[in-house]
Amino acid sequence: MPSRRLAVRRSAIHGRGVFALRDIAAGTRLIEYRGEVIAWDVAHDRYNTRSDAANGTTYFFDLGDGQVIDGGAGGNSARFVNHGCRPNCEALDEDGHIWFFALTDIAEGDELLIDYSLEFDEGDAEDEHDDYPCSCGAPECRRTMLAA
Template structure:
């Protein structure tokens, strides 16, 4: 099974402004660990690059699952039909950014690299989220949607991290 996270292109912004650490990984009320703003982050600001080992999809499928007790959880980020970033190897804090159906960030893929950027101004203490928009080739059954359950709590929550199927 191939899982895809969609990236949305946006304008380039600076990655490392002066002023020290801007984000921190800590326990999340949504799921496990999360990433939180330590400083104000401006709309359109590039916050962090999603780092990890770039591997082929066949290699990703060979490595999957990282955790047999939670087989649908990975640190994979789809780049194109041939490549994926495995943040389980050489990953950084970006791998801990949780999904939300009404996110404050988005993923921007540029030339095989993925950057997380703010969609709106983000205050210190806010958790960062982007919409994973997972795409799975098989039919979305209630069981499959439950396996990818969303816990974001947004009023517009889809109840799943899966992207809506195109009709």
């Protein structure tokens, strides 16, 4: 990562996470979420067939239009940003490119968290619910990465 503001480290929440190497002000542009853009049903098939699915690791960013960015295919460190129900980052679409920005001031050492708010096609949601559990530890944790 260019300015070494961020680093990938083991996360207490899940697998690896992305951490701030210095204090970051709210509104700062942090990193683009790179990867292959694919349809959700393709993504779900990949999730089910990848060996890392066994430990619940997903690198999908939901574009909200039935497509996701698969950070596991040509992605960068942004794919390691974990979901949190009390996020300190937000994702904004800029001309089809997804950028993570600091939603709040982030202190050196803090883990970057995004509210994934995953959405599925109607009818799938109930079945999918248990596949994407959250254990971010926030008091308001929804226990799932799916949209409320």
